[in-house]
Amino acid sequence: MCETKINENNNKGNNDSNNSENIIIQLKKIFRDENDILFLCHHNADPDAVGAAIGLKYLADTLNKSKNKNIRISANSVSKLSKSILEDLNEDIEIVYSPKLSKVVFFVDTSSLNQVSVDENKLKDSKIILIDHHRKTDLINLCDLYIVNEKSPSTCEIVSNIFREMNIYPPKNIRTALLCGIVYDTKHLKLANEGTFNTIAWLIKGISFQKILYLLTQESDESKRIAHLKACSRMELRELNKCIIALSHVSSHEASCAKTIVSIGADVSFVVAVRKKDREIRISARCRKSISKKVHLGSLMEKIAKKLGGKGGGHAEAAGLNAKYEKGRNKEEVIKEVLNVCYGVFKEEYINN
Numbered sequence: 041m042c043e044t045k046i047n048e049n050n051n052k053g054n055n056d057s058n059n060s061e062n063i064i065i066q067l068k069k070i071f072r073d074e075n076d077i078l079f080l081c082h083h084n085a086d087p088d089a090v091g092a093a094i095g096l097k098y099l100a101d102t103l104n105k106s107k108n109k110n111i112r113i114s115a116n117s118v119s120k121l122s123k124s125i126l127e128d129l130n131e132d133i134e135i136v137y138s139p140k141l142s143k144v145v146f147f148v149d150t151s152s153l154n155q156v157s158v159d160e161n162k163l164k165d166s167k168i169i170l171i172d173h174h175r176k177t178d179l180i181n182l183c184d185l186y187i188v189n190e191k192s193p194s195t196c197e198i199v200s201n202i203f204r205e206m207n208i209y210p211p212k213n214i215r216t217a218l219l220c221g222i223v224y225d226t227k228h229l230k231l232a233n234e235g236t237f238n239t240i241a242w243l244i245k246g247i248s249f250q251k252i253l254y255l256l257t258q259e260s261d262e263s264k265r266i267a268h269l270k271a272c273s274r275m276e277l278r279e280l281n282k283c284i285i286a287l288s289h290v291s292s293h294e295a296s297c298a299k300t301i302v303s304i305g306a307d308v309s310f311v312v313a314v315r316k317k318d319r320e321i322r323i324s325a326r327c328r329k330s331i332s333k334k335v336h337l338g339s340l341m342e343k344i345a346k347k348l349g350g351k352g353g354g355h356a357e358a359a360g361l362n363a364k365y366e367k368g369r370n371k372e373e374v375i376k377e378v379l380n381v382c383y384g385v386f387k388e389e390y391i392n393n
């Protein structure tokens with residue numbers, strides 16, 4: 041597979057040779073032979089997760105000729121942007137908290153189990169496949185097969201390359217969904233590489249690029265803008281060898297806030313959201329490229345999550361975690377405590393690298 045590095049997990053006694061052609065053959069066989077498949081997206085599924093899942097489902101639908109097939113896409117929530125793309129493409133996905141698991145379960149654009157809501161015990165009865173571009177986490181140990189390419193700017197690009205390897209040219213609406221995911225995850229092509237442009241050239245036949253940009257345009261809603269302003273006004277700055285670390289908290293939009301804080305000048309940001317009602321703590325972290333060369337935020341958040349009894353992961357420059365919020369604890373204290381843990385673990389990694 042051209043730009044995509046493919047890894048295969050041999051934990052479950054699968055000793056097939058570790059090459060991409062082989063994985064494509066295995067994947068094709070699964071699509072052809074399995075009648076019960078679930079494509080699972082991470083919570084608040086973004087256009088990359090949704091586009092990749094739509095692409096994979098199309099492959100399964102096309103290759104499987106059975107009349108009794110049950111092929112679904114599921115997420116516990118989808119982003120506003122994804123919702124409007126789905127409407128425009130006339131595609132539908134199931135939105136449920138804990139989906140009924142199929143014989144084959146694909147995790148799409150999802151690097152760890154905390155990004156989905158599934159019955160972990162029941163997963164053991166399913167064949168598990170991961171298609172993703174985030175840093176690998178423990179989830180990999182559950183997989184029978186995986187295609188993970190951390191260098192790919194989007195999961196949609198990986199899926200497009202699967203189409204190319206299988207010699208299948210997708211119809212216009214599927215290509216539109218894939219293009220939306222690619223353009224979204226590359227931040228309107230800012231993070232695109234040579235392979236991305238090659239993939240776009242292959243996908244875009246008969247599609248207007250302006251249409252893709254239009255589908256990805258959305259007014260920033262008021263609650264998000266207010267969250268940004270609150271995150272900035274509550275921000276605490278700490279300095280470490282000329283690296284400016286910003287710590288803050290909001291009740292929602294923590295990812296967007298962390299991103300905004302780096303865009304206005306911080307080197308690293310950690311933004312916590314405590315959701316008392318859901319008994320959940322979420323932390324989002326962002327950093328500049330220069331920092332990510334010393335500290336990979338994805339593995340940093342995985343480490344911090346372990347300290348907080350939660351799960352985390354992500355990219356070198358953008359990552360997050362979820363942990364449990366214990367009932368009865370003071371919210372302000374919890375915020376202070378988790379931000380100190382973030383700072384402490386970051387400091388250790390930053391100084392030692």
Ligand SMILES: [Mn+2]
Nearest residue numbers: 088149195225
């Ligand atoms: Mn993605």
